[in-house]
Amino acid sequence: MGCSMSATARALVRASMLAQDPHASPAALRCALFLRFYGHEFDMAERERILARLGQGEPPRRVPVNWDDLEMALTANRVEWTCYLDLRTGEVCMVSMDRFGGDGDWPSEEEIDAGLEAGHLLPVEPLESSVEYGWMTEFAGTVRDARLRDRLDVALDGRGAFRRFKNVLLDFPAEREQWFAFRDERLRTVAREWLAEQGIEPTTLPPAVSGR
Numbered sequence: 110m111g112c113s114m115s116a117t118a119r120a121l122v123r124a125s126m127l128a129q130d131p132h133a134s135p136a137a138l139r140c141a142l143f144l145r146f147y148g149h150e151f152d153m154a155e156r157e158r159i160l161a162r163l164g165q166g167e168p169p170r171r172v173p174v175n176w177d178d179l180e181m182a183l184t185a186n187r188v189e190w191t192c193y194l195d196l197r198t199g200e201v202c203m204v205s206m207d208r209f210g211g212d213g214d215w216p217s218e219e220e221i222d223a224g225l226e227a228g229h230l231l232p233v234e235p236l237e238s239s240v241e242y243g244w245m246t247e248f249a250g251t252v253r254d255a256r257l258r259d260r261l262d263v264a265l266d267g268r269g270a271f272r273r274f275k276n277v278l279l280d281f282p283a284e285r286e287q288w289f290a291f292r293d294e295r296l297r298t299v300a301r302e303w304l305a306e307q308g309i310e311p312t313t314l315p316p317a318v319s320g321r
Contacts, residue, residue, distance in 0.1 A: 123138055123302065124302075126141045127302060135306060138305070140160050143160065144160075169309060170310065171312050172304075172310070173199035173311070173313050174304065175198075175199050176297075176311075178199075178200050179303075180293075180297070180300055182203060183296065183299060184235065184296065185203065185235045186235070188206065190204065190235075191204045191232075193224065193232055195230060199313065201233060202216060202230070231307060241271070244295050245271075247291075249265060249274075254281075254284070260277050261278075264277045
């Protein structure tokens with residue numbers, strides 16, 4: 110719970126800064142996060158020294174990102190999957206939690222550890238379910254059909270909201286396509302922000318957002 114709260118706080122600060130400056134560099138984001146969470150723990154001279162070091166940063170790593178892989182990893186069930194971005198290929202290795210180290214194409218723990226130590230693999234932390242819930246709530250507020258909007262509001266109340274929300278949209282094909290496009294756009298933005306935070310410059314373009 111503590112880790113989740115910390116991650117949420119960091120995400121809020123990062124989102125606030127990106128809202129003010131969508132083109133903020135990874136180094137600028139690091140400085141902002143440092144000031145927000147740790148700046149009060151140092152005197153002015155030490156704080157300025159740390160900020161100077163953080164601001165230097167490193168040149169971005171150019172990676173041929175597989176956007177579909179990355180977006181799948183960001184929305185994976187963290188209970189079922191562990192995901193790693195391979196910085197050499199841009200593809201994501203998704204390891205089933207109940208088959209970790211088993212036979213077949215799954216990498217062993219030793220292979221994963223070696224990749225992490227060598228800097229070839231980068232863990233991809235899936236989004237909290239509350240993030241997509243927020244997207245659903247935001248989308249429901251954009252629906253013009255009052256009857257459908259009311260049904261979506263009811264569906265989003267309580268446990269099982271994800272299933273009910275999708276079931277309601279099955280009866281409204283046009284709005285269902287709009288939801289998928291809305292979700293894909295939000296997810297694409299999150300993927301870009303995550304890459305920037307990791308100091309990665311994608312050499313591939315994401316596919317166009319479309320309905321399904």
